[in-house]
Amino acid sequence: MSSSTPAPDLGPRAGAAPLSLCAREPHVPADRLVAEMVPPPRFDSVRFDTYVPDPGRPSQSEAVRVLEEFAGGLGGAHAVGGAKRGLFGFGRSRAPKAPAGPRGVYLDGGYGVGKTHLLASLWHATPADPSLKAFGTFVELTNLVGALGFQQTVRTLSGHRLLCIDEFELDDPGDTVLVSTLLGKLVEAGVALAATSNTLPGKLGEGRFAAVDFLREIQGLSAHFRTLRIDGEDYRHRGLPEAPAPCSDEAVTRAAHATEGASLDDFTHLLEHLAKVHPSRYGALTDGLRAVCLTDVRPVPDQSTALRLVVLADRLYDREVPVLASGLPFDRLFSEEMLNGGYRKKYFRAISRLTALARDGQRLTAPA
Template identity: 60%
Template structure:
């Protein structure tokens, strides 16, 4: 969708619930790039914490990976000038929230693009599964087999089907000379733990762990450094009044927005917020339904990637996901979303 941007010229703030985007397969391919918030990053702009040597080590590991990935894509010379395709390599950046994993992943993407080693792809784990769903498994392999690297941010396994799908997809790509770089908060051999019967597809998980060299990155969440706790939310009236004064803003009721998210596939959320400058939401409250919560996580990820501030009334945004949910299998996903919601809320105060 390339629809009109939200406008306040009529005196009425636009609403996300009035937008009904569609996404073509061509757009899904065009979106295989780092998000806007990481459009200008590089290894040189990464600022390792002096007290966390693993961060400097991670930069060197990623730079070495780029060198190896380019060599693998180029292949090995044989007789008569032909080249033999070499299997790709893998690097897996594991660490807590906010230690700069995505920064390093995007830097890897840009380093290989700048080296003219071949096309590169960047996607979240969810976007990669969506791509396979849209194009089909075999077609997705053909689509990505010419890439020098596929970068996968926030590698997560939410169900056995995705585990099998992505494991086989990555194995096929590596065989064709594509290298894989990934980030996650969970080590490859632990993927799936606490969510479902991991032993039912242990072979697939083992295959994934064999592809990657794991690089551990330690450190506190930079989004929380020098930040106060979640701010006291403004009133509904304040949120509405502020929204009226911001060009390109949207204003929605929390329940209505959550219901609207259910009407479309998460692959459309990027198009849903296209052109939005700031998101205003009234009536936020804790969520009890897992499906609603996971859709909100997907929207939060897209808002964070785009750097769109949030101003919300009702409950504090660090209370949206219930204690019961935080104790379940999607705990890391909800904690990441909470971290990002708080960062976007503080951005909305500036």
């Protein structure tokens, strides 16, 4: 959340009835969507020198080197006398021309190799006022277009030095055309791009829709980026114990009542409620939460529900909200069919992040 956004109400004191996500129907004004395009709380303090490369994975150290150089190249004035300047300060006339070669960097790698850490570090390292830098997930970017309209989004972001897009995914043809056009406009305006994804830019959309029918748009997106492959294992599980076993319903309920700012919801009811809230509001849905307590976790019944849960897991992880649950462990949320399908990388990321939050949630059951 940006510093200009008022601190949310943290809810009742410990011992009072816990909060409920199912009772929340947040409204998020468009100006808040713009103001919150900064690295989330988990990544407020990350920097390149706090990233710990795996010595056995040289691609990680190489990514840091390239990104530090990239950030240093963004130090020139973005506009002089009303004329926009390019990535490394090259001037342009009034009529912008499409620059030659990639205008951004694209971090490709498996979940848990530190791509978001590096992307946020790039944002922090770029020598520009925070108001001239934007950071958001792919979902948040498309939601911004929905809230502001396409032309206003172009106008809003065209004055920026850098746009960072985390979790870049193309889940449907409409998003493909929309984002391809938007990024093309921003590149013409001199905005540098950086993105992370689990999928190479030329492979975006595969397994989810007829990507071959939108090959021109996908290739156009790919042309904006220099791809950096980052290899490695999921740092969230590197040297850590197995995911904690779920608690009993009674233990979860007791912890929710004893924890200030905790929510308590039945898992199935929460999934039903998520269908009534636009994913752009899931961040606001979690405002002020100190913990999320869930009872009777069960397998997710269908793909639409699963994708909504992925977005919620991302927002909880961004905000470092611990999760305590009863029922099934999180690695059994998604069916084998889902884990072998086109969205498998999203589901594995959600499992990884929820497992990390479940470890954090263990402290809620510790004796005071």
